[in-house]
Amino acid sequence: MRFEKDCERRKLRLYFSDGKVVDGFIIDVAEADDGDGFVYDEIPHKAEAFWAEFKDLQKYEILES
Numbered sequence: 001m002r003f004e005k006d007c008e009r010r011k012l013r014l015y016f017s018d019g020k021v022v023d024g025f026i027i028d029v030a031e032a033d034d035g036d037g038f039v040y041d042e043i044p045h046k047a048e049a050f051w052a053e054f055k056d057l058q059k060y061e062i063l064e065s
Helices: none
Strands: 011-016 021-029 037-042 049-053 057-062
Antiparallel strands (some): 011 021, 011 057, 037 049
16 A cells, blocks of 8 residues: 655655554655655644555545545
């Protein structure tokens, strides 16, 4: 599962393979040669950014247009 750079600065609901579901604001989507992942802030807790790998993502939903 992967989304593209057009999801940067968008709110997504992220479903991870470990069962965790997070509403997040996507800060950065890495290029494939920079590491296959993305950086997000959890909503409503924007105190810390998290790195996640696409291999751990089962699906996602866009929460805003």
